[in-house]
Amino acid sequence: MKLRRVNPNSIQVPEVRVTARFGEEEWEQFQSSIKEVGAVAPIICCETDGQLVLVDGLHRLMEMMANGAEKVDVAVLEGDMVDVLTKNLMLDHTRGKTPVSEMIRVIEVLWKEYNLDSEKIAAKTGLTRDYVEKLQKLTELTPYCRQALDEGRIGVGQAYELTRIKDPERQEIVEGQIELYHFKIPELREHITNILETLGQAPPGPTKREEPTVFLVECKFCHLKHDIHHIANPPICDDCAGALILLNREAKRQEEVLAEPKTE
16 A cells, blocks of 8 residues: 555546445534544545546545645555455445445446456455345345435335345335335235235245145044044044043042041
């Protein structure tokens, strides 16, 4: 890593990237800090084919340019666009408050344009492979549903269930139903399953196993035939065995009553 002072206009900002969000109060404090003391931490860039490409520090860069800075401190890394995207994803994700839709878009570019699988993306970003694969699945959301996810109107788990619906219009209808009925994940999963079954789009269920042969044996008390698994030895069905147990208990209870000493 090398530290340089460069013209901020020479830094290229990628169209696809993750940018952390500030609350209103935090943003005012940030602007005030940049105006008074400048950027304490340097902006991070990758030098790709002789061009400085922004990795981290977009807010600092834009505020310093707005304040008329002619030079900015830049920490320069060697790397290509894959390094730009993966480092951007790693650094901004650790700060929190990053729009999930932007993370989805970066993952989509790494996966579809640069042919990185989930394992390689996880290794380069520090994200878990499971989380990367979930973000890959969320690329199937419509832009409207991605916006709902960013705005907190639906959660990641609910969004993941929505990807089971391949029709964009119906996906957005169900997103609206989530907001209206506040479906929990199990309820939503069942709701979507019912929709897919109605449309004939539900995945096939497990293959039905062949039922074992049932052997029937006659009970010696009620003379009805029952599954052999419910016949005792001697051959008595469950109901008759239960009745015998109750009769036996009652007989013992009466014997105990009769055996009690009588008082004058």
